[in-house]
Amino acid sequence: MLNPKTIVLAALLALIAFSCQTEVDEDIIRHQILDNGETIRQAFADGDLAMIRSVHHPDVIKALGYQDIQKGREEVMQGIEGTLGAFTLEFVENEVENLLIQQDLVIEQTKFSIRGTPKDGGDSFVFSGRTMVTYVRYADSPTGWATIREIIQPATD
Secondary structure, eight states: OOHHHHHHHHHHHHHHHHHHHHHHHHHHHHHHHHHHHHHHHHHHHHOHHHHHHHHHHEEEEEEEEEEEEEEEEHHHHHHHHHHHHHHHEEEEEOOOOOOOETEEEEEEEEEEEEEEEETSOOOOOOEEEEEEEEEOOOSSSSTEEEEEEEEEEEEEO
């Protein structure tokens, strides 16, 4: 028969080990998501439609404005193709404010600024705002993660 102190000690060690593993897992996921964001920003800067497509889940829904909801990867990609056909984009700010990690789901809140330069000439502009992006694990994405929901809130000041 096991000593009660031994049982309590074993339980505490298991709890500590589980807690440490969770922190390690969250740290790994945090790095994966930050790397995923870098991949997305670079794909937009390069106009790499194939990469952009690959990091969006087929069931993605994006709210680009109050009256502008795009449902599904095909609709989202049509919008992106139109934008990248007309503008070169450069992320000039990307400040991750918060990451909520829940196993195979991550919600990222970020302040951003994007410089758009018209491809037909004309003046550049900067679009700033805040976005909340929900990522899910997605085996078909080269990063292992895909955007499934996104809400963009333009800066108002």
